[in-house]
Amino acid sequence: MRKKAIDRSKCRGCKNCELACIAVHSAGTTTHTAYATGMKTTERARNKVEADPQNKSFPQFCRHCDEPACVEACTSGALTKGADGLVVCDHDICIGCYMCVMSCPYGMARPSVQTDGKMIKCDGCRGRDVMACVAACPQRCLTAVEVDDPGGGHLIYADEPAPNACGSKP
Amino acid sequence: MNRCATADPGLAEFIQSKTTINTAFDRFVEQGVRCGYGELGVCCRLCSNGPCRITPDAPKGVCGATADTMVARGFLRAVAAGAACYLHVVESTARRLKAIATGVSPLTLRAPESVDALAALLGVTGATCAAKAAAIADAVLADLYRPRHEKMTLVARMALPARMARWREVGLLPGGAKSEVFDALIKTSTNLNTDPVDQLLHCLNLGICTGLYGLALTNMMNDIIMGEPEIGTAATGFSVADPAYINIGVTGHSHSVFAGLIEFLETKEGQALGRAAGAHGIHIVGITCVGQDMQLRNAACGSGVFSGQAGNNFTQELMLSTGAIDMLVSEFNCTLSGIEPIAADYKIKLVCLDDVCKQASAELLADTPGRERELARKLCELAVESYRTRRPLVTIDVPQHGYRDVVTGVSEKSLKKLLGGSMQPLIDLIANGTIHGVAGILGCSNLAAGGHDVTTVALTRELLKRDILVLSAGCTTGGLANCGFCSPAAKEWAGPGLRAVCDKLGIPPVLNFGPCLAIGRIELVAAELAQLMGIDIPQLPVVISAPQWLEEQALADGCFGLALGLTVHLAQPPAILGSALVTKVLTEDLPGITGGRVLVEMDPVKAADQFAAIMTQKKRALGIGGAA
Structure with a gap:
């Protein structure tokens, strides 16, 4: 099972992981095509490099939680957790109620910036040979690892952040 | 070892044999x-609120x-820096010409017969040849130093009337070239100009400064100082370095900076310095564009002291690792930082002649017009000293590499001479469909477009197949020559029409115009073709390409092509x-x-198809070339 290992001490905040995410989810799947028509038609990234309380870069990604708050809050049934451990959204079903957006403790259930008003989130690059964010990380802060256990979420932190009191179980 | 690829098989083999050095191919x-x-x-880094x-x-x-402002601002900054580089070269060339013409410098002009034509072109006069040469230099320098609100005067004398009219109409005529660069820096600083279109027009203006002054006038003045290019045959590749000689490698772009050194090495006294150290003498080995320029004028100067052109920009680290170079002298850019540790390992003396290219471990011996002979002697003494101390300590490993039958010395003038005194035969060949069109394959080499020279070679191969004559200048030519494209046998890679032309004229299908400065010569060829045909440049079945452009100077060159109305x-x-x-x-x-317009295409086959289609379309519009 493919998971994402994160050594956040290596993150320099370049946001290349965000750009890779934008590109791979755009129609042409390259950075060039994603920006070809200007920002009006470009979908935002499903990840975000944030600053932690010590003001250090913190690459924020969907955990694909074992007990996902977003799935629990989803009113339409669009969000499901698959056998591969990935929590994904079926855009044909999503109605854009944003209950997931309000319930995700990590801010990784995001409203689309496009006109359809649906939610977007990390799909773990299911079906792609490599995870786009991992391939684009110049620091090797992000790496892909193969593990047997589908539980415990999608992310493996070298330096685990403090658990969020109101969060779902990663 | 995982290293970047090159199109040059001999170079690839040599790279793989070098396991102890770190070069651009590793990095x-x-x-x-x-x-x-x-x-x-x-990404914008202009202020402390960013990078945004x-x-x-x-x-x-x-x-x-917005993204539009950021992109245009960044592009204008890059073009301004590129223009500045070429303007530095034309400025130092004009200062040299002035110094020689006024007797401040002890050197002589190698082609005084070319002074009259350039003086007439620029509309300057003088009682003697020297006075005319000084007037040429003065006119060039006066334009470069004008404020931005005064238009440069030589533009109208250099440009086709049709181009001039278009530039005036669109508001592209440049004021003083250095002021144009200066104000481009102002425009692109924090919270100033946010208008992308204004910034792009400024890029075209800087393209005109670059092309007419940085390129064309530098060439014309260098032709007077160093001699006119003549078509001949020369050797290229690493094998040009003969370890029996003390070898001074040169990198940069200003041929006439080496006027004093070449003159001194041509004397018995100069060569005696080398022989006294136990070598056969002292040779210059060309690396990067200044070597291409020396090769171009090999017939006119330095023959016997210039051993040949080793290779283009990304060959220099490997050339130093042959151990055969005793001293490397750089006068301008395309001198990689990566040579410093290699020079230390191989105990190679590094010298810079201009602080604009000062390397941390190099000795700066500033070139001053008037003091060329002292500098030449000093350089030779340093080379001799380096030879004496390093040769017992280093292993020499010069591979069999390159071609000995490279056709060189092509210029707008020598090409015309080859064609019988006029460009008309070239027009006829296009008009009767023998050749499909003309492509300029220009500029740099990089490692990013598939590897060193990989895209340049692949695109050139595709163009030749389609009977498109290739004119080349810059590191593209250095690479193509080392891959056999500038040798007569390359005609076998050409289509039937182009091959027949090669047979008839005894030329290879890729014409080697020398350094990147000669992009200005190729654009003069285009202007002359247009003039003869009574049309404007955008109507010509000509496309130019900088397939593996590397740096800011290439962007400034490209802007000249766009201002001329060419597809780039x-x-x-x-x-x-x-x-x-x-x-x-x-x-x-x-x-x-x-x-003009920019055409971006990574795939060499698709790019060649597009070139051919553009040429077909332009010929159809002109009603020539069997393209009904």
């Missing part, structure tokens, strides 16, 4: 993933700058694709402004 792989925002041009990057979550910088192909886009507006202006709207 390209080490660098790994590139920054996507930088590549798109949507444009994303859908943050579509504007802190100041409010690049395999990799410059950092513009983050802006839909800038991309649209350069690739779609420019034909309505200057007639």
Whole structure:
């Protein structure tokens, strides 16, 4: 099972992981095509490099939680957790109620910036040979690892952040 | 070892044999993933609120700058820096010409017969040849130093009337070239100009400064100082370095900076210095464009002391690792930082002649017009000293590499002479369909477009197959020559029409115009073709390409091509694709402004097909070339 290992001490905040995410989810799947028509038609990234309380870069990604708050809050049934451990959204079903957006403790259930008003989130690059964010990380802060256990979420932190009191179980 | 590829098999073999040095071929792989925002041009580092990057979550910088503003601003800065580099070269060349003409410098002009023609072109007069040469230099320098509100005067004398009219109409005529660069820096600083279109027009203005002054006038003055190019045969590749000699490697772009050294090495006294050290004498080995320029004028100067052109920009680290170079002298750019540790390992003396290219471990011996002979003697003494101390300590490993039958010395003048005194035969060959069109394969080499010279070679091969005559200048030529394209046997790679032309004229299908400065010569050829045909440049079945452009100077060159109204192909886009507006202006709207446009295509087969289609379309419009 493919998971994402994160050594956040290596993150320099370049946001290349965000750009890779934008590109791979755009129609042409390259950075060039994603920006070809200007920002009006470009979908935002499903990840975000944030600053932690010590003001250090913190690459924020969907955990694909074992007990996902977003799935629990989803009113339409669009969000499901698959056998591969990935929590994904079926855009044909999503109605854009944003209950997931309000319930995700990590801010990784995001409203689309496009006109359809649906939610977007990390799909773990299911079906792609490599995870786009991992391939684009110049620091090797992000790496892909193969593990047997589908539980415990999608992310493996070298330096685990403090658990969020109101969060779902990663 | 995982290293970047090269199109040159001999070089590839040599790279693989060198396991103890670190070169650009290693570092390209080490660098790994590139920054996507930088590549798109949507990262701005102009103020302390940034760096700002444009994303859908943050579509504007802190100041409010859009992707369009950021991209145009970054592009103008790059073009201004590139223009500045070439303007430095034309300035130092004009200062040398002035110093020689006024007797401040003890050197002599090698082609005084060329003074009259250039004086007439520029509209300057003088009682003697020397006075005319001084007047030429004065006119060039006066234009360079004008304020921005005064237009440069030589533009109208250099440009085709049709171009001049278009430039005036669009507002592209430049004021003093250095002031244009200066104000480009102002425009692109924090919270100043935010108008992408204004900035792109400024780029074209700087293109005109670069092309007419940095390129064309530098060549014309160098032809007077160093001699006119003549078509001949020369050797290229690493084998040109003969270890029996003390070898002074040269990198840079200003041929006439070496006027004093070449003159001294041509004397018995100069060579005696080398022989006294136990060598056969002292030779110059060309690396990068200044070597291409020496090769171009080999017939006119330095024959016997110039051993040949070793290779283009990314060969220099490997050339030093042959151990055969005793001293490396750089006078301008394309001198990689990576040579310093290799020079230390191989105990090679490094000298810079200009602080603009000062390397940390090099000795700076500033070149001053009037003191050329002292500098030449000093350089030779340093080379001798380096030879004596290092040769017992280093292993020499010069591979069999390159070609001995490279056709060189092609210029706008020597080509015309070859064609019988007029460019008309070339027009006839296009008009009767024997050759499909003319492509300029110009500029640099890089490692990013598939590897060193990989795209240049692949594109050239495709163009030749399609009977497209290739004119080449810059590191592209250095690479193509080392891959056999500038040797007569390369005609076998050409289509039947072009091959017949090669047979008839005894030329290879790729004409070697020498250094990147000679992009100015190729554009003069285009202007002359247009003039003879009574049309404007955008109507010509000519495409230019900088397939593996590397640096800011190449962008300034490209802007000249765009100002001239040519289609300019690049395999990799410059950092513009983050802006839909800038991309649209350069690739779609420019034909309505200057007639030129940018064509980005990485695939060499698709690019060649597009070149051929553009040529067909232009010939159809002219009703020539069997393209009904």
